[in-house]
Amino acid sequence: MKSSHVLPIFLGLLTFALLGCPRQPPPPVLPKPVSFQESLQKLQARTAYWQGYQAKLRIRAEGTKGKLRFQAIAIANLPDQVRFEAFSLVGQTVALFILNKDKSSLWIPSEKVIFTSRSPETLIEYFLGVSVSAETLAYTLVGVVPGTQPGKLGFRPAPFGWTAFPGEGEAAGNFEWEFLDQPVALKAVSVKEGTGNYRVEYDPPVKLDPQETPGKIQFQSSQWHMDINVEQASPFTGFQISTFAQPSQAGAREINLDLIK
Secondary structure (H helix, E strand, O other), X not given: OHHHHHHHHHHHHHHHHHHHOOOOXXXXXXXXXXXXXXXXXXXXHHHHHOOEEEEEEEEEEEEOOEEEEEEEEEEEEOOOEEEEEEEOOOOXXXXXXXXXXXXXXXXXXXXXXXXXXXXXXXXXXXXXXXOOOHHHHHHHOOOOOOXXXXXXXXXXXXXXXXXXXXXXXXXXXXXXXXXXEOOEEEEEEEEEEOOEEEEEEEEEEEEOOOOOOOOEEEEEOOOOEEEEEEEEEEEOOOOOHHHHOOOOOOOOEEEEHHHOO
């Protein structure tokens, strides 16, 4: 008789105890990681979207030319046509850089000189005091990865997400793009150019949707640094022949920097 009463009491206590225990929440449902192939397709779409563009910038640089601060308008028809015009804070042109395929020049109104060089990077360094190639600068301003043709870009996982790198050609080993995984966004770029290395960081990281534009871009090397704020950027295709024409100014001297190194 006693055992028959104990069992119901035990079952009742067990039920009470189970009901009193807080339920464990279900495990969170994590978003499915984006595959490298999907990311490559997004990068290709972004490259096509920003093939031609114009951007309004605010730039602060510190390098071999000391500290510089100015506004600028960049117009690009990637990969080999770039117009970069810098203005003082009161709106006066302080420099005009032109890259048109295999020709480049730099017009400095205050010096009344048009500088030329076989290397566009030489002209950029002469004006800004930073060692950045014109092509890299043009792609970086809109957060675009060049060379996104299938088979020419490699991927590998990383603690923060994944990295992309050129698999062949002259750029192989010279670039590494860092991407966050959730959501997929361009975080930074490590660059090896000439004899120097530098790093580019995006704040915030740039999502891969084609219409997304960078906010603040930081260039950093051991010898110089440059901060660029992208105030406005939009695709642009209405280029005039004069957009990338080499500057010609009456009374201006022309100096080939290759001859005075």
